[in-house]
Amino acid sequence: MATPMVRAEAVHKNFGRNEVLRGIDIEVAPREVMCIIGPSGSGKSTFLRCINHLEKIDAGRLWVDGELVGYREHGGRLHELPDREVCHKRSEIGMVFQGFNLFPHMTALENVIEAPIKVKKEAAAVATERGRALLDRVGLGDRLDAHPRQLSGGQQQRVAIARALAMQPKLMLFDEPTSALDPELVGDVLNVMRDLAHEGMTMIVVTHEMGFAREVGDSLVFMDSGVIVEAGNPRDVIGNPQEQRTKDFLSKVL
Amino acid sequence: MTEFSADPPVPPGSTRVRPEAIRAVPLRHPWRWVSAVLVLIVLGAVVDTFATSSLHWSVVGQYIFDARILQAAVVTLYLTAIAMVVGVGLGILLAVMRLSPNRVMAWVSWLYIWFFRGTPVLVQIFFWWNINTILPYLSIGIPFTHVMVQASTNTLITPLLAAILGLGLNEAAYMAEIVRAGIISVDQGQTEAAHALGMRRSLVMRRIVLPQAMRVIVPPTGNETISMLKTTSLASIATVHELFFVQQDISNFNYRIIELVIVASVWYLAMSSVLTVFQYYIERHFARGSVRGLPPTPIQRLRRMLFQFHAAPPFGSAAEPGVEPWLPPTMPHSGM
Ligand SMILES: Nc1ncnc2c1ncn2[C@@H]1O[C@H](COP(=O)(O)OP(=O)(O)OP(=O)(O)O)[C@@H](O)[C@H]1O
Numbered sequence: 293m294a295t296p297m298v299r300a301e302a303v304h305k306n307f308g309r310n311e312v313l314r315g316i317d318i319e320v321a322p323r324e325v326m327c328i329i330g331p332s333g334s335g336k337s338t339f340l341r342c343i344n345h346l347e348k349i350d351a352g353r354l355w356v357d358g359e360l361v362g363y364r365e366h367g368g369r370l371h372e373l374p375d376r377e378v379c380h381k382r383s384e385i386g387m388v389f390q391g392f393n394l395f396p397h398m399t400a401l402e403n404v405i406e407a408p409i410k411v412k413k414e415a416a417a418v419a420t421e422r423g424r425a426l427l428d429r430v431g432l433g434d435r436l437d438a439h440p441r442q443l444s445g446g447q448q449q450r451v452a453i454a455r456a457l458a459m460q461p462k463l464m465l466f467d468e469p470t471s472a473l474d475p476e477l478v479g480d481v482l483n484v485m486r487d488l489a490h491e492g493m494t495m496i497v498v499t500h501e502m503g504f505a506r507e508v509g510d511s512l513v514f515m516d517s518g519v520i521v522e523a524g525n526p527r528d529v530i531g532n533p534q535e536q537r538t539k540d541f542l543s544k545v546l
Numbered sequence: 547m548t549e550f551s552a553d554p555p556v557p558p559g560s561t562r563v564r565p566e567a568i569r570a571v572p573l574r575h576p577w578r579w580v581s582a583v584l585v586l587i588v589l590g591a592v593v594d595t596f597a598t599s600s601l602h603w604s605v606v607g608q609y610i611f612d613a614r615i616l617q618a619a620v621v622t623l624y625l626t627a628i629a630m631v632v633g634v635g636l637g638i639l640l641a642v643m644r645l646s647p648n649r650v651m652a653w654v655s656w657l658y659i660w661f662f663r664g665t666p667v668l669v670q671i672f673f674w675w676n677i678n679t680i681l682p683y684l685s686i687g688i689p690f691t692h693v694m695v696q697a698s699t700n701t702l703i704t705p706l707l708a709a710i711l712g713l714g715l716n717e718a719a720y721m722a723e724i725v726r727a728g729i730i731s732v733d734q735g736q737t738e739a740a741h742a743l744g745m746r747r748s749l750v751m752r753r754i755v756l757p758q759a760m761r762v763i764v765p766p767t768g769n770e771t772i773s774m775l776k777t778t779s780l781a782s783i784a785t786v787h788e789l790f791f792v793q794q795d796i797s798n799f800n801y802r803i804i805e806l807v808i809v810a811s812v813w814y815l816a817m818s819s820v821l822t823v824f825q826y827y828i829e830r831h832f833a834r835g836s837v838r839g840l841p842p843t844p845i846q847r848l849r850r851m852l853f854q855f856h857a858a859p860p861f862g863s864a865a866e867p868g869v870e871p872w873l874p875p876t877m878p879h880s881g882m
């Protein structure tokens with residue numbers, strides 16, 4: 293079997309005395325699309341942030357593409373990775389946020405080519421070429437020079453996806469990418485994500501879009517107060533939930 | 547003036563005839579007239595007082611373009627510029643140190659700000675100017691060895707350098723606080739997104755956080771610069787030949803004290819006015835991206851006014867080159 297793209301083993305995370313993740317076990321295969329659902333405050337965002345080491349985990353083990361996140365195991369002990377290596381690993385994982393977080397002082401194209409040029413040290417011409425192609429692909433080929441505030445939410449989120457893709461990541465993390473959007477703008481963003489999934493991108497998507505989870509997701513995880521309550525095939529989990537907590541949650545969102 | 551770049555769609559059944567323009571009786575503003583009269587009376591009194599005093603405006607006119615005064619004005623500007631460069635550069639460094647996860651750095655920065663903000667700038671200039679009395683020689687070397695470079699403090703610390711040290715190091719303490727406020731004002735999500743792209747801390751600061759912090763940093767920095775322009779007069783204590791020192795030098799001979807103070811004031815005012823204009827344009831530059839469309843500059847407004855005056859533009863074609871079009875809040879989204 294191929295190395296899983298993401299593997300979590302009893303991942304724990306606490307903020308002070310607040311235990312946010314209380315033993316998460318997960319395996320995401322390459323090319324798999326995993327959707328995560330769960331009530332507010334259940335730790336979904338925190339778990340995504342642990343995967344690219346924006347947060348340190350307190351117990352358990354977490355691997356991305358076969359390598360420990362944030363540490364190196366040596367002589368039976370864990371050693372913290374230097375900043376440079378943590379940044380390098382993050383550069384191979386794309387992340388899309390609920391609030392877009394585009395850089396407002398840069399145009400759409402500048403947002404997309406900033407990291408390839410400054411982090412990957414790509415030639416400006418090469419990065420620009422790919423940046424244009426990516427923006428074109430997400431349907432914004434005519435808004436290259438627009439500043440984020442001149443774009444609608446849906447357009448901003450598509451620029452944010454292009455910005456993450458420009459680093460040619462092996463894994464994409466989406467944290468409620470459509471939750472801040474007006475309903476009529478959600479479709480454009482989901483379409484881009486659906487295309488990406490069909491091209492074989494490995495994706496972990498925190499979402500409340502049950503239609504997307506059912507149609508595009510290969511697996512679905514329901515999280516509540518820091519634990520995985522139920523996981524499996526999206527159709528099974530949504531259509532025939534086994535746990536009471538899952539049933540309660542689904543009855544509210546469906 | 548209201549302009550429409552495109553005619554709104556006309557609902558069926560409505561006519562396109564524009565109703566008659568509104569002609570209302572304007573509201574009266576009696577207090578505006580009363581205040582204007584009061585201001586005129588006060589102004590008259592002030593002018594009268596000066597006219598009947600023994601102030602010699604001819605002396606002011608005689609010295610305003612005096613070569614010594616002009617040169618002193620240049621020194622004042624020069625000193626302002628260098629002190630601000632030192633202040634801003636060191637201020638950014640101190641602000642970043644203050645916010646660094648490295649406790650030692652944060653503490654050093656705190657201590658610096660505490661000390662330099664807590665003592666008068668005049669005292670600091672005076673200190674640097676007289677440092678030779680306690681340290682006749684300055685040397686840089688490797689500790690516990692005999693390898694070193696030595697120089698006489700007296701020749702090293704010129705009046706100008708004493709003033710730059712005093713003004714610049716003091717300014718850095720204030721700038722550090724201004725820059726820190728700017729950095730804190732940038733949304734946490736920006737740093738997070740940048741880190742998620744694999745950017746290192748220094749790169750995030752340089753490319754993402756500081757450019758956005760500028761919008762908060764620039765206005766108070768403009769104030770600091772204008773304030774610095776006037777504070778340079780304190781450099782006279784270190785015998786720097788700036789505006790205040792030179793005008794005093796001249797009046798020590800001809801006893802035209804007030805006339806020369808007026809000469810200096812006119813120059814201070816002129817220079818701070820120019821700085822105010824610069825400030826306006828720099829602030830406008832850094833507002834990019836934070837407002838949808840920038841307001842027109844005074845010159846653009848003037849041009850537009852003249853343009854309007856000569857020939858009313860045809861309806862719908864008033865968009866002017868150089869002015870960013872204002873964009874409606876939601877753009878019609880392009881199809882996928
Ligand atoms: N930086 C932080 N410091 C302290 N507590 C935090 C921090 N980030 C998150 N938490 C806490 O962790 C818990 C889980 O937060 P998280 O954002 O992961 O939830 P979520 O499942 O993403 O919820 P939502 O659907 O509202 O986004 C919450 O109780 C939150 O208050």
Ligand SMILES: [Mg+2]
Pocket residue numbers: 336337338467468
């Ligand atoms: Mg969340």
